[in-house]
Amino acid sequence: MCLAIPARVININKHTATIESLGVEKEVDITLLPDLKKDDYVIVHAGFAIQIIDKEEALATQGYWKEWSDEEGNQ
């Protein structure tokens, strides 16, 4: 069960990166992910990027919600 929110990496700094999620940009700590690259998708929790995930997987977290909520083109 996915508990953390996927975000896209926009910019890599030394120990942090700028990520974008749901239209909001912020800084996260990337010490756990030394091989991180720009445009990777990561899951973020409590100010840390903790895991790199597949782009497909990232977009699929909506999963059943899309099927349920009738949100056409609302993402």
Add this chain to the structure above:
Amino acid sequence: MTVKKKYSFLIKISGIVQGVGFRPFIYNLALNSGFSGNVSNTTEGVLIKINTSSSGEVENFIGLIRENKPKPALIENIVFKKIPHEAVEGFQINKSIKTDSRFQLISPDIATCSKCVEDIMDQDNTNRYHYPFTNCTNCGPRFTIIKEMPYDRPSTTMNKFKMCDECMTEYDDPLDRRFHAQPNACKKCGPILVLVDKRGNTVDTGEPLKTAADLLSDGKIIGIKSLGGYQIACDGRSNKTIKRLRGRKLRPSKPFAIMASDVHWVKKYYHLEILESSILGSANAPIVLLKKKYDEYPLSYQVSLDNKRDGIMLPYTPIHHILFEYIDFPLIMTSGNISEEPIVSQNNEAIEKLDGVCDYYLIHNRDIHSRYDDSVVKVFREREMVLRRARGYAPYPVSSGIGIGNKNILATGAHEKNTLTFLTGGYAITTQHIGDLDNISSIEFFRSIYSDYKKLFGIKNLDIIAHDMHPDYVSTRFAQELDSSGEKLLPVQHHQAHIASVIAENNLNGDLLGFAWDGTGFGLDGKVWGSEVFLVNNDMEFTRIAHLCEKVLPGGSVSIQKPYRMTIAYLRKLFEECGTQYQDFKDYIYSIQPEYKDSIDPLEIDAIEGQVLSGFNSPFTTSMGRLFDAVSSLLGIKHIISFEGEAAIGLEMKINEKLYGSLINRNKSDIDKDQRYEIGLDKNNKEYIINDFMIFSQIVNDIKDGKGKSEISYKFHNTLARIVLGISMSARKNNNIENIVLSGGVFQNDYLLDLCFELLENNGFKVYSNFKVPVNDGGISLGQAYIASI
């Protein structure tokens, strides 16, 4: 001169038309209209035989009845038909025919009317000036003093007072306001009020009410024997006095109700809609939850702390009116009881049980036969919503037309805020608020209400006894006691009962989607449910389709008293998946909620962790209430509660609509993504699982990003409303659902319920919730009874 031909008509009026001065009202109306005939009370209501020149005149007459009826009367139905002509002289009030009635719709207890207030304040009125037991056919005690039916003085607690000649004359005169006023009394012949100290010794004063008022000004706490029981009064402005009351009543933070002198005072400090104002001044005189204005707060902060509303009522007995003649400040007017026990109603009981709480007592000798708490209501989207149903509302039926033929059904309700419901003669009669069935006094009260209602409504045998599925509820055990064979027993699932109670209130048909969100209820699978979503079809078959994740309730009910335990349970799950960057679990927790470092024993954290991982001594729960609790403690709002729902209420009160703009009444049909959290759904074989860990995780992120409590609470509430909308939209798509039901204690949350109604209605749904019975567990018995009737 042509004499107009006369016809005779029979008019039948049903509703609350007895004990409200209806017959004298009709008598006077008929005389003024120049009609001959008669009026009488029967088991079916009021019957009028009237001679007029045309049916048009009868219709006009009926129009006048509706317009001018006595205030406490409630007209359900008026029908008329032509009957064979009976010529009579003049108009007469006939004697009541005492038949063996199943039950009569007598009015519930009525606030002192304006005419009686005039009598009480009139210094020239020798019999009734400042007389605390003044009443008339339009006001005064009813069910609180009735021992049995029919409603007649000898069967009330007034039977020990013989009326003096003057009172007797009033009682016999059809034109008098006190005609057949069963509790009629005056200084010479009626009950007496005295002021006593905490030992019960009479205080020597010629004016007990004036002395009491002086004592209140002096910061004393006084027990007042009111209509439905004892109330505890003290100065609503004094921090010191209220803190003392809180200490004595073992009530650290639950808000107190306030009695204000008049509606003008209320208008100054509270928002007051027209309906709110009219309910305040109504015959029921409940406590009305009103929004504070905040520019100038006239009470001590200790009254209701951070709550956005106060419970306000106006004087409703002569004692209150007279007291407010002497004081010019608002009073705390709270139930005379300790903790969640029933309101005290007997004199010696008061001295004994309230010892240590009250400094003095105003007591009298008009016995209270049935206890009734003050009712609590709020106005929600321009409708009255009853949150505690008691004095003024019970024991009037909550609904009618439920087809069960000659059967009698009893539903014993749940555990907290218990009520019973009897279904008989097509009427659903829900008892007044009984309370939490976790102490001897409440259980005794429960038993006595059961017997009283059975007697009052002439119910001889029971065909079905519905009860909650929880095996250990007192109410379940009681049902089993009534029928040891078990043949009549019908266990009803808690959350299905919540939804059924809304269906019963509204006589709903057809398929619908029901949300039952609360703190606790025994699930069909034995787990602790609380966030249930059901599809309900026309045959009242329930299909569970969604709920929150199942998670451990560490150590069982101790986690209800201590929300921080629930927070830790949630965090343990998050830690598993996302906590790799932390040394250990405790580091993780302390980095998110530093308050836990100094206030929770690390051993307890270990114990909780153990329970979460092993499930030892801990049931599984899907409770929405626990999610609220966990978020509340996570944000540092409430870690340990002193009354039910305190943590969740604290979370709701953090929303600052001025900061974030109100989403309500703006015709919004959706919530922007940046004003809520991302929602995730999973699926097991049968149901959809709403991923509340994912929401919790985003809240943790927001905390780390430095977002404030107000914003987080706002987003959290918006997320839940969006979930309600999303699931409803899917049900419309897949199952053609148009009707949505919202019930359960979580929906006492103003903001959440309002936003859900707003979003759903703006998307074309019809939304229903509990308005006549409480949306909390006080409404369960009605739902149980309804399901039993199918």
